[in-house]
Amino acid sequence: MVLNMLAFPSTPLVWMPADHRLLGDHDHAMPFLLLGDKYARAVKVGAQAQPVMFPLADAADVPALLAGVDGVVLTGSPSNVHPRHFGEAVADPALPLDEARDEVTLAVVRHALAGGIPLLGICRGFQEINVALGGSLHQAVHALPGHLDHREPKAAPLDEQYGPRHEVTLQPDSLLYRLAGGAPTVRVNSLHGQGIRRLAPGLRAVAHAPDGLIEAVEFDHAHAFALAVQWHPEWRCWDDPLSSAIFRAFGEALRQRRARREADARAFAAAPELP
Known part of the structure; x- marks a missing residue:
């Protein structure tokens, strides 16, 4: 048996979920599957890896698809996780949802963590991880007494929208603290209306905003980067x-x-064939 090295491209593969959107005017809107350039580019440039998508995958496909990639980035999105996943009704029907994405990404979280597959969650992805593991969300952080308005100024230029907005305080015994070079606080951008309400079992809060909102989580028993x-x-x-x-x-x-x-593929290829 000869190992087919084409199964392993020159750069690692990172699964990035598709957003489901209708694009077009009024009665001429068409469904599209989208991935934001800034997320794909950060994986390509920052992680030196190749983004991949699996359009129209469903939850049943997740284990087999994860076996063929080297990691997962759960991206941000204009849409929110449907609150039925944490036992609530929709508070603001005007806000976009994406239940097709929910079906896939909530399954991806569970299977990736169980399989020791590197996982990075950003914004919606951060919220998806908490919900997938049994946590809940505030549907409108800005409406909570004593909390900041974490939403971006939508009329501002993108450089301003994505500019640093507030500090977060880092837990000293965390990966994030080490990645920050031991800095106790860092300034981050802030472009979200929802946030963690009840932290899921198995997650540990490692960064907080000045209003106490959880801004980063790590995992108690992760077998890889998470x-x-x-x-x-x-x-x-x-x-x-x-x-x-x-x-x-x-x-x-x-x-x-x-x-x-x-290494596993080479070992499999070198194993003697059964008679």
Whole structure:
């Protein structure tokens, strides 16, 4: 038996979920499956990996698809996780939802963690991880007494929308703290209306905003790189030291997983065939 090395491309593969959107005017809207350029570019440049999508995958496909990739990035999105996944009704029907994405990504979280597959969650992805593991969300953080309005100024230029908005305080015994070079606080951007309400079992809060809102989580028993942040490190990640460090560490974990996959494939190819 000869090992087909084409099964292992020159760079690691990172599964990134598709957003389901209708694009077009009024009665001429058509369904599209979308991935934001800034997320794909951060994986390509910051993690030195190749983004991949699996359009129209469903939850039943997740284990087989995860077996062929080296990591997962759960991206941000204009849509929110449907609150039925944490036992609530929709508070604001005007806000977009994406139940087709929910079906896939909530399953991806559980299977990726169980399989020791590197996982990075950003904004919606951060919230998906919490919900998938049994946590809940505030549907409108800005409406909570004593909380900041974490939403971006939508009329402002993108550089301002994605500019630093507030500090987060980091837990000293965390991966994030080490990636920040031991800094007790860092300034991050803030572009979200929802946030963690009840932290899921197995997650540990490792960063907080000045209003106490959880801004980053790590995992009690992760078998590989596993980090999720509420802010947007993908935005020009090469210009920000912490963002660069996050994607660089994620990329290192991807290469470690790919090396294990290659070793397993070689061992399988070298095994004697059964009569």
